[in-house]
Amino acid sequence: MTDQTDLEKYNYDKFVPENFMPWMRFDESPNLGEQAPDFPLWHAETGEETSLSAIWSANLYTIVEFGSFT
Amino acid sequence: MNGIADKYAADNVGSIFLYTNEAHPGEIMPPLLSMEQKFEHALKLRDIYGVTRPIMLDSLDGACHRRYGSMPNMTWIFNRSGIPIYKSDWSDANSVDNAIAYYLDVATRRRNKERLAPFKVERLDYRNQDQEQFYAGLARNGPRAVTEFRDAF
Numbered sequence: 084m085t086d087q088t089d090l091e092k093y094n095y096d097k098f099v100p101e102n103f104m105p106w107m108r109f110d111e112s113p114n115l116g117e118q119a120p121d122f123p124l125w126h127a128e129t130g131e132e133t134s135l136s137a138i139w140s141a142n143l144y145t146i147v148e149f150g151s152f153t
Numbered sequence: 154m155n156g157i158a159d160k161y162a163a164d165n166v167g168s169i170f171l172y173t174n175e176a177h178p179g180e181i182m183p184p185l186l187s188m189e190q191k192f193e194h195a196l197k198l199r200d201i202y203g204v205t206r207p208i209m210l211d212s213l214d215g216a217c218h219r220r221y222g223s224m225p226n227m228t229w230i231f232n233r234s235g236i237p238i239y240k241s242d243w244s245d246a247n248s249v250d251n252a253i254a255y256y257l258d259v260a261t262r263r264r265n266k267e268r269l270a271p272f273k274v275e276r277l278d279y280r281n282q283d284q285e286q287f288y289a290g291l292a293r294n295g296p297r298a299v300t301e302f303r304d305a306f
Contacts, residue, residue, distance in 0.1 A: 094175065096178055097297075098177050098178070100305060114237075115236075115238060115240060115273060117236065118234075118236060122220070123212065124171065124210060125209065125210040127209065130192065135217060138167065142233065143232070144231070144232055144233075145166070146168040146253070147168075147229045148169070148206075148227075148228045149218055150172070150173060151173050151175050151225070152197055152294070153176050153290075
């Protein structure tokens with residue numbers, strides 16, 4: 084997903100069902116017990132690029148809470 | 154969730170907050186238009202809500218968030234090999250605490266040479282619903298966020 088329209092759809096401007104409901108896809112998320120997909124991430128304080136795999140490989144277990152200010 | 158991170162840090166349990174899109178944008182906290190803005194919002198989250206865990210940003214198009222189901226405040230637990238062993242469509246410290254305590258016990262049992270095989274469990278967990286605090290949070294985003302949430306449900 085790279086075009087501007089899709090970016091705007093994901094970063095919707097109004098909390099109305101037609102904007103947020105299409106993104107509620109927990110049932111389609113990765114399965115437990117199977118290798119998880121990896122993605123680049125950026126540290127909020129330093130801007131340094133890392134990856135989800137670098138984070139999960141650093142500890143016995145890793146808790147990842149998804150969210151935002153709003 | 155900060156307390157859970159602190160509670161288990163010495164047990165080799167890592168914990169991060171992964172910044173996504175704005176679920177309830179408003180006049181004060183508008184939708185994200187750039188990575189620069191996403192960094193600004195993440196630091197506001199740290200400063201205003203007191204998130205002490207490392208905050209990591211997803212890409213602006215939410216590639217990671219979308220692949221993991223796009224829920225606004227979900228929690229996942231991974232083992233060191235990158236296998237998800239817990240996922241919840243909402244974040245709740247009691248649920249995560251319960252899960253981590255169980256998995257640390259699994260690690261202990263393995264060290265004690267028990268032969269363990271994974272299996273899948275489904276269950277419903279229960280979280281507190283603090284409506285007053287939730288609406289106070291919406292108001293911080295801007296009046297429109299409050300109105301839109303009331304209209305949506």
